[in-house]
Amino acid sequence: MDVARLMVLLYFDVCFSDDLTLRENVTILLDNLLQTYDKSVRPAGRDGPLVIKTNMLVRSMGPITESEMTYSLQCYLRQSWHDERLKFDLPNVTEVTLSNTFLKDIWKPNTYFLNGRLSTQPNITVPNVFVRIRKDGSIYMSRRLTINAKCPMNLLDYPMDAPVCPLLLAGYGYTTDEIIYRWQTSNKSGVEIYDDVTLSQFDIVSIWTANNTYSDALGTQSGLEVYFHLKRHIGFFMLQTYLPCTLIVCLSWVSFWINRDAAPARVLLGVTTILSTAAVGLIQRDGLPRVPYATALDVFLNVCIFYNLAAIIQYSAVNYFTKILPKEGGASYEEDETENVLNEDQNGVLDWNSTIGKETQTGCLILFCRCLLGNFRFRYNMVKSADAANGNSVSSIDILSRYIFPLSFCLFQAFYWAWYLRFKLS
Known part of the structure; x- marks a missing residue:
């Protein structure tokens, strides 16, 4: 006891x-x-x-x-x-x-x-x-x-x-x-x-x-x-992801104001914006599980990369169809080669001299399709109709892109935030 x-x-x-x-x-x-x-x-x-x-x-x-x-x-x-x-x-x-x-x-x-x-x-x-x-x-x-x-x-x-x-x-x-x-x-x-x-x-x-x-x-x-x-x-992501990526996309549009002859500057700007956006995405994705679906953040980052890539593709079209004269005002090696190929056409099926006006007065969509198809004959006509004295003026594709890219990106932003914030506010 x-x-x-x-x-x-x-x-x-x-x-x-x-x-x-x-x-x-x-x-x-x-x-x-x-x-x-x-x-x-x-x-x-x-x-x-x-x-x-x-x-x-x-x-x-x-x-x-x-x-x-x-x-x-x-x-x-x-x-x-x-x-x-x-x-x-x-x-x-x-x-x-x-x-x-x-x-x-x-x-x-x-x-x-x-x-x-x-x-x-x-x-x-x-x-x-x-x-x-x-x-x-x-x-x-x-x-x-x-x-x-x-x-x-x-x-x-x-x-x-x-x-x-x-x-x-x-x-x-x-x-x-x-x-x-x-x-x-x-x-x-x-x-x-x-x-x-x-x-x-x-x-x-x-x-x-x-x-x-x-x-x-x-x-x-x-x-x-x-x-x-x-x-x-969402404040952290606005400061670390959404705002930087939006500014990077806007930076890629600067190439539309750069002379079409400055190919290294425009290409380097496009590649840099793509790599910068991809780097931001990798940092933000590092702390997430490997889920088999796209998150809202993935959608935004991929669209930003798409816009950066589209700016490079846009310059490819500009360089192919509207940069028809070199800086010195003479024809380039590729254009001379194209002319020789066309002169070898002995059948005379097409009279290119008589169709220059029709071929040059085309819309942006037609230009893009001819770029994809590699239409050398159209490019040859553009070279022959160019004004060597004035050289390469501002491309109509660049002028149109200055409005289409910002407007479409703003529409995407409006739809994106309206769609996802409805869950945030509900």
Whole structure:
């Protein structure tokens, strides 16, 4: 009996008063309660299964990792249940607060997280858990936990997405005939959160809770669900991705104002803008999982690359069809070669001198088609009709591109933000 009393004194930290008599009475009481207590036996419920009332207090949250689709949080998991075997009657004492070592000697629920991974309980400086016992046998237990859980994300609207991260709790090894979990709703949801909890990339919009059941080989188990509804901040992506890529696309349009004879400058500008946009895309894609679909960010980056590429293709058309004179005003080697080929046509099927006016007065679409088909005869007529004195004037294709490219890109931007922001604002 003295050994058991000494163990109780080591286990418990009772802070009611400095009265030694009261301390001794509590020690004797707890010693008597544990003498016949069997922690392997589940407490009996009142008129049915044992009810485990649960609530949570979230102390901090994050980080949320898209590459692994996981999130972490620190919380106080509070559970209460009734155990008739721990009822006591002691004058002037309604409840006893005990240290964490007392949990080793009593039954407690086998609560686990269905979608958890590598969750821990802080043990600095001691295990962060305490328990209270009321005189009617009610037990209140609070644990401080660091939870890592899976958060399935649909990244179609990334970075305008609003992920919902669940946390699923259940009791391992007990069916609904033995244990039922219920949210202890001191507020609307049963989950509270500190006002100073913030995330770097998300806003916590709302928290929903629900009671649920899960079925496995052991039977149907009672469980609880928490859903953290988040909304991603878009400011970081506006500054690091959308604005730089938009400016790079606008930079590619500068080539429309560069003289068509400056081929190295226009080609270098086009290649540089493509590589710059691709580099920004690789940096932003580095932290994302390799999903088989295109995100909203992928759509924007690919369209930007398309516009940069289109600027180079546009110069190819300009160089092929409208740059008909070299800088010195004479015919180039390719044009001389084309003329010789045409002069070798002995059949005289086409009289090119008589059709110069018709061939040169064509639209942009016809010019583009002839560029794809490699129409050398048309280019030969353009060379013969060129004004060697004035040289190469401003290309009509460049003039038209100065309006078409910015206008179409603005229309894309308007449609893009209208389409994706409807999810952000809903």
